[in-house]
Amino acid sequence: MNSSAQITATIDGVELSIPQDSTGFTLFTEKSVVALRVNGELRDLSYTISQADTVEPVHLESPDGLNILRHSAAHVLAQAVQTLNPEAKLGIGPPIKDGFYYDFDVDKPFTPEDLRALEKEMDRIIRSGQRFVRRVTNDAEASIELANEPYKIELIGLKSSTQDVGEASAEVGAGELTIYDNFDVKADSVVWKDLCRGPHLPNTRMIGNGYALTRVAAAYWRGNQTNKQLQRIYGTAWPSKEQLREHQVHLEEAAKRDHRRIGAELDLFSFPEEIGSGLAVFHPKGGIIRKVMEDYSRARHEQSGYEFVYSPHVTKANLFETSGHLEWYAEGMFPPLKLDEELDEEGNVKRQAQDYYLKPMNCPFHCLIYKSQNRSYRDLPLRMFEFGTVYRYEKSGVLHGITRARGFTQDDAHLYVARESIGVELTNVLNFVLDLLRDYGLTDFYLELSTKEEGNPKFVGSDEIWKEATATLAQVATDSGLELVPDPGGAAFYGPKISVQAKDAIGRTWQMSTIQLDFNLPERFDLEYTAPDGSKQRPVMIHRALFGSIERFFGVLTEHYAGHFPPWLSPVQVVGVPVADEFSSYLHGIATELRSSGVRIQIDDSDERMQKKIRNHTLSRVPYILIAGAEDIANDAVSFRFRDGSQINGVPRSEAIARILKDIAEKIQV
RNA sequence: GCCGACCUGGCGCAAUUGGUAGCGCAUCGCACUUGUAAUGCGAGGGUUAGGGGUUCGAGUCCCCUGGUCGGCUCCA
Numbered sequence: 001m002n003s004s005a006q007i008t009a010t011i012d013g014v015e016l017s018i019p020q021d022s023t024g025f026t027l028f029t030e031k032s033v034v035a036l037r038v039n040g041e042l043r044d045l046s047y048t049i050s051q052a053d054t055v056e057p058v059h060l061e062s063p064d065g066l067n068i069l070r071h072s073a074a075h076v077l078a079q080a081v082q083t084l085n086p087e088a089k090l091g092i093g094p095p096i097k098d099g100f101y102y103d104f105d106v107d108k109p110f111t112p113e114d115l116r117a118l119e120k121e122m123d124r125i126i127r128s129g130q131r132f133v134r135r136v137t138n139d140a141e142a143s144i145e146l147a148n149e150p151y152k153i154e155l156i157g158l159k160s161s162t163q164d165v166g167e168a169s170a171e172v173g174a175g176e177l178t179i180y181d182n183f184d185v186k187a188d189s190v191v192w193k194d195l196c197r198g199p200h201l202p203n204t205r206m207i208g209n210g211y212a213l214t215r216v217a218a219a220y221w222r223g224n225q226t227n228k229q230l231q232r233i234y235g236t237a238w239p240s241k242e243q244l245r246e247h248q249v250h251l252e253e254a255a256k257r258d259h260r261r262i263g264a265e266l267d268l269f270s271f272p273e274e275i276g277s278g279l280a281v282f283h284p285k286g287g288i289i290r291k292v293m294e295d296y297s298r299a300r301h302e303q304s305g306y307e308f309v310y311s312p313h314v315t316k317a318n319l320f321e322t323s324g325h326l327e328w329y330a331e332g333m334f335p336p337l338k339l340d341e342e343l344d345e346e347g348n349v350k351r352q353a354q355d356y357y358l359k360p361m362n363c364p365f366h367c368l369i370y371k372s373q374n375r376s377y378r379d380l381p382l383r384m385f386e387f388g389t390v391y392r393y394e395k396s397g398v399l400h401g402i403t404r405a406r407g408f409t410q411d412d413a414h415l416y417v418a419r420e421s422i423g424v425e426l427t428n429v430l431n432f433v434l435d436l437l438r439d440y441g442l443t444d445f446y447l448e449l450s451t452k453e454e455g456n457p458k459f460v461g462s463d464e465i466w467k468e469a470t471a472t473l474a475q476v477a478t479d480s481g482l483e484l485v486p487d488p489g490g491a492a493f494y495g496p497k498i499s500v501q502a503k504d505a506i507g508r509t510w511q512m513s514t515i516q517l518d519f520n521l522p523e524r525f526d527l528e529y530t531a532p533d534g535s536k537q538r539p540v541m542i543h544r545a546l547f548g549s550i551e552r553f554f555g556v557l558t559e560h561y562a563g564h565f566p567p568w569l570s571p572v573q574v575v576g577v578p579v580a581d582e583f584s585s586y587l588h589g590i591a592t593e594l595r596s597s598g599v600r601i602q603i604d605d606s607d608e609r610m611q612k613k614i615r616n617h618t619l620s621r622v623p624y625i626l627i628a629g630a631e632d633i634a635n636d637a638v639s640f641r642f643r644d645g646s647q648i649n650g651v652p653r654s655e656a657i658a659r660i661l662k663d664i665a666e667k668i669q670v
Numbered sequence: 671g672c673c674g675a676c677c678u679g680g681c682g683c684a685a686u687u688g689g690u691a692g693c694g695c696a697u698c699g700c701a702c703u704u705g706u707a708a709u710g711c712g713a714g715g716g717u718u719a720g721g722g723g724u725u726c727g728a729g730u731c732c733c734c735u736g737g738u739c740g741g742c743u744c745c746a
């Protein structure tokens with residue numbers, strides 16, 4: 001056998017001489033390599049290496065590898081759908097976090113039974129070991145070949161017109177237009193094909209059994225509300241069945257922590273249908289948690305130089321005309337109340353109605369407070385804080401328990417600062433925010449910096465001030481030492497912002513606090529202060545919410561702790577369980593002592609058995625159960641039982657009391 | 671707002687092809703007086719989210735309204 005000509009390429013970081021017809025298959029024989037990265041581009045394993053290429057293997061377990069796995073699974077799903085329903089038209093089918101989806105235009109929506117049938121068909125396709133074969137085509141040929149796929153034709157058109165194809169980049173992305181053929185070796189023929197940029201796994205068999213179809217939902221074609229709705233099937237896919245199972249366990253864990261479920265279980269809050277969608281009432285237990293949160297927040301704000309203000313829930317339209325909300329936020333507001341209209345006998349308007357609106361935001365009110373007197377540079381920074389209840393007419397489909405509601409209370413503050421002190425003030429605010437979040441038990445953060453989109457005329461304020469403010473925000477963020485993720489173009493039209501993203505106990509990320517600069521409202525309200533040189537200057541406003549909304553933060557904490565609130569937040573901090581009735585007066589004595597220090601303690605002297613009491617109070621997440629019987633009393637002691645079932649027996653009474661008080665005071669989780 | 675699924679005593683669930691609402695927990699009463707996750711017995715409680723329709727008959731079928739859930743879109 002002749003040795004073929006050699007070429008030189010960098011393979012996995014090493015420069016090697018390799019046969020000139022080398023492909024990923026010949027270079028990497030480990031089964032875990034599913035694709036290649038050639039000169040930075042993802043390629044199929046079958047890609048032929050050229051002279052001077054830099055080639056790296058893509059392992060199945062890597063982020064790229066997982067995406068390829070999931071993308072290939074999406075293809076198999078689409079093939080299964082068209083096998084079972086040849087009339088189904090293909091939309092797009094990209095990989096997403098943990099899985100994939102594929103959109104279809106079908107006459108009848110899919111049912112859960114359809115999903116089971118589709119999984120069966122997918123299994124068959126996977127087991128049949130079809131090869132994914134890449135084929136380069138062109139607009140004209142592809143259009144003929146895919147004449148029955150109107151959505152794909154549209155994508156081809158978009159690609160050639162170089163429009164932004166958004167999520168559809170998985171199908172037609174940059175570069176050549178390609179089709180992937182599914183080649184069935186046994187049948188010796190192409191059994192299915194899809195317009196796709198690739199790359200794919202070499203073979204359907206590699207998808208294995210670590211996948212599942214999860215749900216169906218409608219989705220607008222190309223994400224545009226004015227387009228037709230397609231039926232979307234979501235799936236999840238993993239390198240192994242075990243990893244799939246792990247993922248499912250994680251979802252179950254998340255479901256167990258769902259604040260809507262825990263809120264009902266622990267009797268924290270509810271959404272009575274009589275009140276209306278997205279409007280919650282807090283029950284006594286939820287009320288305690290909320291009050292403690294608010295009290296602590298107030299105390300901290302007080303220490304940090306904030307002044308407390310209050311504003312009404314309704315206002316005449318005029319205020320929101322000045323602020324601009326009616327111009328650009330009207331659809332997020334409840335419709336106006338029309339007041340004081342008077343008609344004469346003929347029904348003609350004698351006196352025109354006044355429109356009043358429920359406030360969707362507090363800032364305009366605070367601007368009026370600012371304006372209530374002439375301000376000096378000596379007054380700045382002026383920090384106004386309010387637990388301001390706002391009402392927003394969220395679309396019915398977006399409501400989600402207490403984290404996305406129609407009425408909620410923001411821990412809102414507006415800081416009016418001189419331009420030159422923005423940096424100092426922002427640093428203070430960010431430190432304040434992080435410090436307070438840590439007190440509530442969130443410790444894992446990163447920051448997101450949302451900046452102006454260059455060249456977009458919607459942004460108000462001079463380039464100069466944007467530049468300066470953005471640089472200041474970036475500096476402050478960098479100084480915090482936290483990871484900073486840029487969000488270019490994500491700024492509001494009126495100013496850049498930093499948002500704090502917090503990870504919860506099971507690794508989910510929640511957007512928490514936002515710190516937002518505003519060049520717009522000071523302008524609209526014509527806010528001024530007198531500078532040392534006697535000139536009138538315009539302050540900059542910083543909007544800042546720490547919890548975002550108390551309700552939302554409450555929901556996040558509920559999920560973070562899975563209802564096991566730390567003692568300082570627990571509605572009932574201690575329950576005393578006597579072994580028998582005769583011991584309850586001893587526990588009442590301890591309760592009196594604890595209660596005088598503000599501890600929320602109850603003695604359960606109902607006539608249930610003590611085992612039952614322990615079960616009940618454990619299920620209701622009481623941090624400390626104090627048990628006392630003859631033994632304990634003899635030693636002037638008490639026995640602790642914790643939520644996890646662990647216990648410490650015979651703790652001297654004074655020690656027990658000291659421990660409880662200390663844990664509460666230091667906000668320790670138990 | 672759009673698509674789909676769903677709504678049965680306080681909570682979680684059940685009720686063959688439409689045949690006239692059951693269970694567990696919780697609640698109340700009685701007994702038991704207990705050492706670490708459910709003591710026993712008994713009782714009360716729903717006309718099936720609200721309204722309309724089809725039918726001899728509707729929790730089951732159809733329509734409208736409200737609400738919930740999963741997505742889409744939205745969350746300056």
